Amino acid sequence: MVIDVSCPACWQPTSAEIAAWDGEVEQWEDCQVCCRPMRLVVRLREGELLAVDVDADG
Numbered sequence: 296m297v298i299d300v301s302c303p304a305c306w307q308p309t310s311a312e313i314a315a316w317d318g319e320v321e322q323w324e325d326c327q328v329c330c331r332p333m334r335l336v337v338r339l340r341e342g343e344l345l346a347v348d349v350d351a352d353g
């Protein structure tokens with residue numbers, strides 16, 4: 296699924312593709328606007344998005 300997030304570095308909306316559909320997933324994405332890495336922690340339950348945490352690198 297594709298989720299919408301706000302980049303923690305530039306605060307622009309961006310999106311990330313999440314391959315999982317259940318459980319907690321940690322994933323690194325590069326912002327599509329400023330190209331800086333961000334860490335996503337996504338919680339899902341059977342394809343339903345429960346929570347998204349976004350942290351900047353470091």
Ligand SMILES: [Zn+2]
Pocket residue numbers: 302303304305306307326327328329330331
């Ligand atoms: Zn950014």
